[in-house]
Amino acid sequence: MVINIIDDIEKSIRETAKKLLEEKKVDLIIGYTKGSIPLRSGPCFITDASQTDMLVWNQSCDLNLAKYLAKNDNRKIGIISKGCVGRAIVHLIVEKQLNKENITIIGIPCEGVLNRAKIMVEIGDKEIIEANIEDNKIIIKGKDFNKTLPLQDYINQLCITCHYKIPPIFDIIIGNKKPEKPPKDDFKDLNEIESKSSNDKIEYFKKELNRCIRCYACREACPMCYCSLCFIDQNKPVWFGKTADISDNFIFHMIRAFHVAGRCVSCGTCSSVCPIGIDLNFITRKLEKIVKERFDFESGINLAAPPPMGTHKFDDKQEFMIEED
Amino acid sequence: MVQKMISKEKISDLIKELQKEFKVFGPVKEEGVVLFKEITDAKEICLDYSNSKIPAKSVLFPMIDTLFSYKKEGKGVKIIENPPYEKTVIFGIRPCDSMGFSLFKNFFSFGKYKDPHVLNRLKNITIIGMGCLEPRTTCFCTSVNGGPFNKESVDVLITEFKDNYYLESITDKGEALIKKIKSITDADKGDLAKIEKLQKDIESAIPVIEGLVSIYTKLDGLFDHPMWKMESQGCIGCGACTYLCPTCHCFDVLEENKQDGSGRRIRIWDTCQFPLFTLETSGHNPRTTKLPRVRQRIYHKFNYYPKNYNIIGCVGCGRCIINCPVSSDIRNIFLSVENMSFKTEG
Ligand code: SF4
Numbered sequence: 268m269v270i271n272i273i274d275d276i277e278k279s280i281r282e283t284a285k286k287l288l289e290e291k292k293v294d295l296i297i298g299y300t301k302g303s304i305p306l307r308s309g310p311c312f313i314t315d316a317s318q319t320d321m322l323v324w325n326q327s328c329d330l331n332l333a334k335y336l337a338k339n340d341n342r343k344i345g346i347i348s349k350g351c352v353g354r355a356i357v358h359l360i361v362e363k364q365l366n367k368e369n370i371t372i373i374g375i376p377c378e379g380v381l382n383r384a385k386i387m388v389e390i391g392d393k394e395i396i397e398a399n400i401e402d403n404k405i406i407i408k409g410k411d412f413n414k415t416l417p418l419q420d421y422i423n424q425l426c427i428t429c430h431y432k433i434p435p436i437f438d439i440i441i442g443n444k445k446p447e448k449p450p451k452d453d454f455k456d457l458n459e460i461e462s463k464s465s466n467d468k469i470e471y472f473k474k475e476l477n478r479c480i481r482c483y484a485c486r487e488a489c490p491m492c493y494c495s496l497c498f499i500d501q502n503k504p505v506w507f508g509k510t511a512d513i514s515d516n517f518i519f520h521m522i523r524a525f526h527v528a529g530r531c532v533s534c535g536t537c538s539s540v541c542p543i544g545i546d547l548n549f550i551t552r553k554l555e556k557i558v559k560e561r562f563d564f565e566s567g568i569n570l571a572a573p574p575p576m577g578t579h580k581f582d583d584k585q586e587f588m589i590e591e592d
Numbered sequence: 593m594v595q596k597m598i599s600k601e602k603i604s605d606l607i608k609e610l611q612k613e614f615k616v617f618g619p620v621k622e623e624g625v626v627l628f629k630e631i632t633d634a635k636e637i638c639l640d641y642s643n644s645k646i647p648a649k650s651v652l653f654p655m656i657d658t659l660f661s662y663k664k665e666g667k668g669v670k671i672i673e674n675p676p677y678e679k680t681v682i683f684g685i686r687p688c689d690s691m692g693f694s695l696f697k698n699f700f701s702f703g704k705y706k707d708p709h710v711l712n713r714l715k716n717i718t719i720i721g722m723g724c725l726e727p728r729t730t731c732f733c734t735s736v737n738g739g740p741f742n743k744e745s746v747d748v749l750i751t752e753f754k755d756n757y758y759l760e761s762i763t764d765k766g767e768a769l770i771k772k773i774k775s776i777t778d779a780d781k782g783d784l785a786k787i788e789k790l791q792k793d794i795e796s797a798i799p800v801i802e803g804l805v806s807i808y809t810k811l812d813g814l815f816d817h818p819m820w821k822m823e824s825q826g827c828i829g830c831g832a833c834t835y836l837c838p839t840c841h842c843f844d845v846l847e848e849n850k851q852d853g854s855g856r857r858i859r860i861w862d863t864c865q866f867p868l869f870t871l872e873t874s875g876h877n878p879r880t881t882k883l884p885r886v887r888q889r890i891y892h893k894f895n896y897y898p899k900n901y902n903i904i905g906c907v908g909c910g911r912c913i914i915n916c917p918v919s920s921d922i923r924n925i926f927l928s929v930e931n932m933s934f935k936t937e938g
């Protein structure tokens with residue numbers, strides 16, 4: 268039963284956080300807390316050891332909490348870190364955006380988060396009053412309906428292919444999962460979209476990106492989007508269109524993809540937070556593949572590995588450079 | 593007041609009839625998301641919905657709104673005005689969202705400047721609202737002077753009852769409209785009392801947040817309270833709560849130029865939650881951090897609006913609660929405000 272494992276972890280998270288605060292090893296714990304509606308969670312910031320019961324851990328904990336860390340924050344912070352939160356911290360350290368000294372990484376094993384957008388499409392526009400995960404099933408109750416969905420089909424795509432269920436580095440680890448040697452990623456899940464014709468691909472992109480309302484929740488929630496002025500906000504002069512028109516949306520998402528290439532830690536947060544339910548995983552997953560194939564690099568795994576977009580090697584592939592005459 | 597009815601199956605007939613005279617906008621479901629669009633095929637309309645993801649303000653105040661177009665001609669510029677706004681019906685909007693339209697009216701006609709775009713549309717729009725049979729647990733319309741069958745801001749109110757839709761005209765505009773429609777018949781008088789009871793029952797089942805209408809007086813003294821630090825620390829500063837809010841109306845004005853010398857001036861949605869929103873030409877930004885931005889959203893709706901326009905800037909639709917990526921819940925802010933005030937009073 269999935270739920271049992273998760274319950275135990277939740278208990279240990281609370282105890283660990285309490286102890287760290289009581290012993291003054293940290294000033295602040297950043298973790299997840301229950302959202303006010305089912306299948307939702309939010310961040311919580313705990314400074315008082317008596318409040319650690321607010322902490323929860325379940326498959327709706329989809330945010331990448333590394334977003335709340337900052338280089339100029341002098342507090343000692345304990346952060347509840349599933350695999351991709353740990354990866355984000357590692358990569359942010361590599362990019363010199365964080366100092367490790369003040370951060371205590373409390374590692375937890377992750378079973379993957381739910382793809383809420385897919386669940387919502389499945390149940391239509393009905394309100395979910397209660398949702399539980401039991402025996403690999405999602406049991407959903409509404410005012411006048413019940414629905415049981417197979418858990419496996421509603422896990423975020425990036426979580427299914429994730430090889431780093433626990434953070435690559437940690438100070439404390441909860442649960443008895445040992446770091447496993449990741450199996451080789453075959454990127455088979457991309458076959459479907461890759462085999463489409465160019466026309467079908469563009470139609471698919473259009474279908475997804477046409478709906479974007481430019482709320483920037485994806486960017487704001489992404490741990491790698493930390494620029495103080497995003498390219499899309501450049502207005503002296505304006506660099507790109509800011510409307511929710513398909514051509515402007517295309518530019519925004521494609522350039523953002525370039526900017527997170529080799530940096531994206533495959534947390535899936537950008538997709539999870541999108542209020543419209545746009546699937547941005549299809550972009551990030553492809554980035555992961557390209558970076559792996561071209562540079563044999565995975566972001567946020569190794570503190571000593573130089574990021575491919577920040578280094579130059581003479582044998583970097585550059586067959587795409589075409590000389591014009 | 594005129595009361596009419598139509599069987600649910602015949603709703604397409606009604607839409608088709610409206611389309612002869614009006615552009616009809618209604619709820620449509622696209623990829624699981626309900627939003628208001630112009631109905632081209634009456635079958636597209638999706639009336640089995642709780643409330644649209646994107647509020648119907650998008651009809652009155654489109655995400656991209658062309659203010660005018662232009663074309664360079666020799667040394668001069670020719671201004672091309674928008675074509676006149678057509679007569680429009682918004683069909684199936686919830687009463688909370690149509691309350692939002694009253695806020696737009698206030699905002700875009702306040703003081704010296706009258707916004708021709710929004711006001712013109714308002715003049716040409718007839719609102720056929722649809723009562724809420726299943727308010728969501730996040731709804732609190734009854735705490736902000738609204739209700740699931742509120743008649744204040746619709747021209748016609750529809751209530752679904754058994755196999756029929758009951759139509760009730762509220763304004764003269766609404767009455768004139770439904771008198772013309774042939775596909776509807778006189779309401780079954782026997783059902784009317786039952787419908788009224790149903791409406792009351794549904795309305796009274798919505799939990800009321802006491803004191804929300806007068807919360808502005810409490811907010812007056814809380815501008816510098818430490819609660820705003822607490823409330824803002826999780827916020828990531830996106831546009832979800834404001835873009836999807838039926839009352840938020842902030843915009844940015846941009847120019848789009850084409851190489852051939854033509855172009856247009858547009859206005860697009862903008863939000864107080866973005867740092868750029870308050871960045872002044874001098875480089876000074878009065879709201880540099882999340883705290884004042886989060887506070888602004890609450891004060892604008894629950895303090896400045898009541899004080900400036902005598903109207904609450906929120907219709908209680910709950911969209912900001914449902915769509916916030918970090919699950920921030922505006923109702924918790926109300927509770928904090930209540931508690932804070934009690935402390936200062938006690
Ligand atoms: S781009 Fe998306 S998946 Fe990649 S790190 Fe940012 S939020 Fe996570």
Ligand code: SF4
Binds near residue numbers: 478480483484543
């Ligand atoms: S979160 Fe979704 S709607 Fe918002 S900008 Fe990103 S893709 Fe667009």
Ligand code: SF4
Binds near residue numbers: 833837893906913922
């Ligand atoms: S503030 Fe929230 S509840 Fe109020 S009208 Fe806006 S979206 Fe709806």
Ligand code: SF4
Binds near residue numbers: 831865917918919920
């Ligand atoms: S939707 Fe939530 S995270 Fe985004 S600006 Fe509003 S309160 Fe902040």
